[in-house]
Amino acid sequence: MKTTVRALLLALALTSVPAAAHAQGFEPAPTDDPELVAAWQDWEAKGIDDYTTTVKLSCFCPTIPAIRTVVRDGEVRKVTQGDKRLAHRKGHSMDQLFEMVREAHATADHVEVTYTPRGVPKSITIDPEELAADEESYYSVSLSRL
DSSP: OHHHHHHHHHHHHHHOOOHHHHTTOOOOOTTSOHHHHHHHHHHHHHTOOSEEEEEEEEESSSOOOOEEEEEETTEEEEEEETTEEEOGGGSOOHHHHHHHHHHHHHHOSEEEEEEOTTSOEEEEEEESOTTSSSOOEEEEEEEEEO
8 A cells, every 4th residue: 555655646746847847848967868868859859839748647556537738839738637627737748748757767766768759758667666566657648739
């Protein structure tokens, strides 16, 4: 039970990056994972400002509906989870996804990310504690252009 609660808290923390953390947009840092930086560069090179992400979290926890984030002109416009509207900070713009991956690399024992050729993190696996069981979080990301 303790590891399930810890996994849920980590998942919430990673999906609730404060607005100030991504208000200026993601910028690579010298300490960032090289794959993260390369993916961000691929994404930036595309110049896509209008898109929708759908992020589904899977873990050893109750089923959680996917979060859908609509971005126009590079700004989060609408975030929903099922029929419920959420605060913009709970969304998953590309900047927020890159921030989430950065945070996971900084705090988790194991992080595995698969990126598309556009630089979109298609799947993200986060294992906060390798020696603990059942606290891993798995995110699947889909992106559609508006």
